[in-house]
Amino acid sequence: MTLNLLLFLILAAVAIASALGMLLSRHALYSALYLILNFGTVAVFYLILHAPFIAIAQVTVYAGAIMVLFLFVIMLLGAGQLPPTKVLPWQRPVAIFLAAILLAEAVYLIFFRTSELPGATTLTPGFGDPEAVGKLLFNQYMLPFEVTSILLLAAMIGAIVLTKVEKK
Amino acid sequence: MQLGLFLQWIIKSGILLAIMTGGFAYVTLYERKVLARIQVRIGPNRAGPLGILQPIADGIKLIFKEELIPARADKFIFILAPIITVFPALVITAVVPWGETMTLFGQQVPLGIAPDLNVGALYVMAIASISVYGITLAGWSSNNKYATLGGLRASAQMISYELALGLSFVPSIMLAKSMSLMDHVQMQAQMGMLKWWLYQPLGPAIFLIASIAEVNRAPFDMPEAEQELTAGYHTEYSGMKFALFFMAEYIKMIAVSMIAATLFFGGYLGPFVDRLPWLGPIYLFGKVIILLFGMIWLRATLPRIRYDRLMSFGWKILLPASLLNVFITAVLVVIFG
Numbered sequence: 001m002t003l004n005l006l007l008f009l010i011l012a013a014v015a016i017a018s019a020l021g022m023l024l025s026r027h028a029l030y031s032a033l034y035l036i037l038n039f040g041t042v043a044v045f046y047l048i049l050h051a052p053f054i055a056i057a058q059v060t061v062y063a064g065a066i067m068v069l070f071l072f073v074i075m076l077l078g079a080g081q082l083p084p085t086k087v088l089p090w091q092r093p094v095a096i097f098l099a100a101i102l103l104a105e106a107v108y109l110i111f112f113r114t115s116e117l118p119g120a121t122t123l124t125p126g127f128g129d130p131e132a133v134g135k136l137l138f139n140q141y142m143l144p145f146e147v148t149s150i151l152l153l154a155a156m157i158g159a160i161v162l163t164k165v166e167k168k
Numbered sequence: 169m170q171l172g173l174f175l176q177w178i179i180k181s182g183i184l185l186a187i188m189t190g191g192f193a194y195v196t197l198y199e200r201k202v203l204a205r206i207q208v209r210i211g212p213n214r215a216g217p218l219g220i221l222q223p224i225a226d227g228i229k230l231i232f233k234e235e236l237i238p239a240r241a242d243k244f245i246f247i248l249a250p251i252i253t254v255f256p257a258l259v260i261t262a263v264v265p266w267g268e269t270m271t272l273f274g275q276q277v278p279l280g281i282a283p284d285l286n287v288g289a290l291y292v293m294a295i296a297s298i299s300v301y302g303i304t305l306a307g308w309s310s311n312n313k314y315a316t317l318g319g320l321r322a323s324a325q326m327i328s329y330e331l332a333l334g335l336s337f338v339p340s341i342m343l344a345k346s347m348s349l350m351d352h353v354q355m356q357a358q359m360g361m362l363k364w365w366l367y368q369p370l371g372p373a374i375f376l377i378a379s380i381a382e383v384n385r386a387p388f389d390m391p392e393a394e395q396e397l398t399a400g401y402h403t404e405y406s407g408m409k410f411a412l413f414f415m416a417e418y419i420k421m422i423a424v425s426m427i428a429a430t431l432f433f434g435g436y437l438g439p440f441v442d443r444l445p446w447l448g449p450i451y452l453f454g455k456v457i458i459l460l461f462g463m464i465w466l467r468a469t470l471p472r473i474r475y476d477r478l479m480s481f482g483w484k485i486l487l488p489a490s491l492l493n494v495f496i497t498a499v500l501v502v503i504f505g
Contacts, residue, residue: 029245029308033245036301052285052286052287053287053290056287056290056291056294057290059294059297059298060290060293060294060297063294063297063298064293064294064296064297064298064300065297065327065330068297068300068301068304068323068327069327071301071304071305071323072304072320072323072324072327075304075307075308075316075319075320076320129286130286130287130290130347131286
């Protein structure tokens with residue numbers, strides 16, 4: 001238990017530090033690298049929560065596929081240093097305001113709530129195994145799963161059509 | 169008990185790392201010897217009997233070389249890149265089974281670090297997909313146009329061939345009804361190799377082609393094409409940092425050979441392995457040696473293919489072929505069970 005807690009605290013510190021690093025870094029490539037570190041840490045969180053399939057999928061899809069394309073585009077466009085000028089001057093006060101609201105809500109929920117929070121669902125052992133996830137996806141959540149795949153197919157065809165050069 | 173298990177893991181990880189790094193040294197010698205034979209030369213034969221000390225001599229030479237960092241390079245990433253190139257190559261084979269469970273010192277010891285991991289095949293894909301970062305970052309951080317082009321080519325090529333590589337795992341997963349590589353090998357023992365191959369007729373060929381592209385070996389070594397890119401992504405690297413890239417390439421060769429042997433050539437299976445479990449690692453080793461010979465033979469035989477051909481081969485031939493392969497296996501599994 002204590003070992004798990006210690007691991008969690010270290011990972012949480014890394015996750016928060018990498019998220020901050022991504023936001024504050026003035027270099028697009030370093031931001032992308034911080035984001036990869038963040039995704040990796042989140043994958044380890046899933047592993048601690050006994051969900052190996054989601055953890056590995058997180059690494060494969062986010063850290064392995066999407067971020068490679070991000071890096072590729074950053075390098076291809078030569079988008080190195082960001083200019084120090086503020087592009088959106090109203091963004092910072094709005095962000096601080098929204099963050100304050102979120103913090104107030106969290107404080108209210110943790111310290112001043114009157115009713116009990118709904119209890120966590122009891123989980124069966126092996127709930128995060130690939131077999132269990134697959135059975136859920138193809139039985140209980142069949143329709144949303146198929147709708148998502150059609151949505152992705154439409155997006156893919158759209159991207160191909162939009163980037164295709166017409167030959168005369 | 170807990171401590172014993174912990175020690176067992178540390179020892180097995182140490183053995184795997186030692187085999188991989190030692191294997192790297194001797195695969196270089198193996199490649200030079202085989203290439204020399206194919207080109208009717210003798211090959212390295214001066215350092216030690218039959219040139220057996222040549223890798224050690226090469227290592228000592230590389231340690232004492234001067235290390236240069238280009239003035240306008242991004243220094244942090246420049247130093248980081250070789251390290252994150254070697255790391256995936258070293259850990260990717262952690263899920264490959266070396267043999268059945270053995271009884272050693274009164275303990276049940278499974279041969280392999282995590283042979284029965286229930287997401288084993290996906291783990292291999294995940295590590296393969298992050299192995300592109302090292303090369304890409306090395307190319308970018310060198311601040312050299314050849315290196316950057318090499319890094320870009322590497323990332324485009326590895327993303328393209330990863331799809332075919334990932335799809336060539338799917339028929340095995342369907343047949344074994346599991347993602348654990350141990351179950352894949354046991355299913356091969358149960359079905360017999362001929363039936364295993366008939367159920368996925370294109371699988372082995374697709375895996376072998378895509379894996380050669382994935383480790384950037386000839387004839388797919390576009391990222392380091394000498395004629396057009398000097399040396400591609402490692403143009404600016406020297407000394408031990410260059411040696412790390414070299415090491416990553418050869419360790420990846422061993423790793424994909426181990427994975428190919430496990431997925432398509434029976435892994436640790438062989439005559440009498442059910443009675444004598446220690447024969448498992450020896451059979452696996454033999455199969456890896458044969459597959460490595462195939463890779464070296466290809467390098468000696470085929471010229472490098474052009475970059476646009478490489479991409480269109482990956483997307484227009486290999487990807488549809490691997491989808492067809494998955495389809496054939498699915499139909500056969502539905503019909504024959």
